[in-house]
Amino acid sequence: MNPNDVIKKTFIFNSLDEGEVEDILRISRERRFSKGETITQEGEQGDSMYILFDGNVEVSKTLTMKLEEGDFREKEKILTRFKAEDNLVFGEMAMIDRENRSASVATTTDCILLEIEREDFLELVEKRPQMGVKILRRLAELLVSRLRQSSQDVIRLTTALSIALGS
Amino acid sequence: MNPNDVIKKTFIFNSLDEGEVEDILRISRERRFSKGETITQEGEQGDSMYILFDGNVEVSKTLTMKLEEGDFREKEKILTRFKAEDNLVFGEMAMIDRENRSASVATTTDCILLEIEREDFLELVEKRPQMGVKILRRLAELLVSRLRQSSQDVIRLTTALSIALGS
Numbered sequence: 001m002n003p004n005d006v007i008k009k010t011f012i013f014n015s016l017d018e019g020e021v022e023d024i025l026r027i028s029r030e031r032r033f034s035k036g037e038t039i040t041q042e043g044e045q046g047d048s049m050y051i052l053f054d055g056n057v058e059v060s061k062t063l064t065m066k067l068e069e070g071d072f073r074e075k076e077k078i079l080t081r082f083k084a085e086d087n088l089v090f091g092e093m094a095m096i097d098r099e100n101r102s103a104s105v106a107t108t109t110d111c112i113l114l115e116i117e118r119e120d121f122l123e124l125v126e127k128r129p130q131m132g133v134k135i136l137r138r139l140a141e142l143l144v145s146r147l148r149q150s151s152q153d154v155i156r157l158t159t160a161l162s163i164a165l166g167s
Numbered sequence: 168m169n170p171n172d173v174i175k176k177t178f179i180f181n182s183l184d185e186g187e188v189e190d191i192l193r194i195s196r197e198r199r200f201s202k203g204e205t206i207t208q209e210g211e212q213g214d215s216m217y218i219l220f221d222g223n224v225e226v227s228k229t230l231t232m233k234l235e236e237g238d239f240r241e242k243e244k245i246l247t248r249f250k251a252e253d254n255l256v257f258g259e260m261a262m263i264d265r266e267n268r269s270a271s272v273a274t275t276t277d278c279i280l281l282e283i284e285r286e287d288f289l290e291l292v293e294k295r296p297q298m299g300v301k302i303l304r305r306l307a308e309l310l311v312s313r314l315r316q317s318s319q320d321v322i323r324l325t326t327a328l329s330i331a332l333g334s
Contacts, residue, residue: 126300148266
């Protein structure tokens with residue numbers, strides 16, 4: 001696949017026309033990572049977004065917290081694997097709010113990614129607002145869908161906790 | 168406060184200029200509710216967004232699920248109260264994705280709200296894309312912030328569950 005096709009297939013860009021896809025490509029930087037490298041580290045700062053172009057990655061996220069110094073409980077993690085065909089975009093949360101990365105992403109093969117920096121993204125959506133609206137609408141849809149999923153997880157966990165505590 | 172000031176103070180519209188606030192006002196419909204009325208019902212369909220203009224409301228959300236027919240466990244709910252000065256916007260998730268309402272909102276006093284319908288909102292952000300970008304950027308910021316909060320809840324609950332199960 002060429003980079004244009006990859007961009008066109010990612011959810012947040014899938015309403016763009018050919019010319020607009022070219023604009024995205026212009027602000028994207030090709031990044032190559034070797035197998036086993038960390039692309040984003042949970043908790044660290046960062047403000048760029050990535051599109052997986054070639055190779056496989058593993059997304060991991062801490063699921064329990066360390067309660068005190070003497071607590072040697074292993075932090076539990078969830079792990080999800082993605083390949084290029086999954087049209088994965090990640091890093092868009094930190095790109096929006098400049099806060100810490102919500103998950104770690106590491107390569108499990110050699111990988112090629114497209115990186116889009118926050119400043120370039122914001123400049124583009126402001127200079128090309130019609131395109132900006134298309135992208136930001138999709139981004140809002142993506143975030144709403146994740147928020148609904150996360151809320152569902154909260155409901156499941158509260159139910160499980162309520163049963164575990166015998167209430 | 169007049170409706171313009173209320174719109175200007177709500178987070179998703181707080182980067183708009185005077186003329187743009189007028190545009191929002193033009194697509195807003197004033198809705199009056201008596202004390203004790205339900206504005207949105209969790210789980211029901213709906214696709215408009217509301218801004219609390221005058222009065223107090225109570226937002227409630229189911230926190231545990233009913234596991235089977237014979238299960239008489241009360242569904243636990245979280246309740247949050249808001250007054251007009253909190254500049255509450257709600258219903259924006261269903262406005263974006265047309266799925267079910269994620270929470271119920273009921274009035275605890277007589278209330279005045281501004282309602283914005285999905286179709287009018289989308290027509291406006293497309294016709295006035297520069298303004299659309301401003302609103303959608305704020306909306307993305309709001310959703311990212313909620314998503315981070317919800318993820319934090321998942322971490323706290325998983326930790327509590329891990330302790331409750333003695334693992």
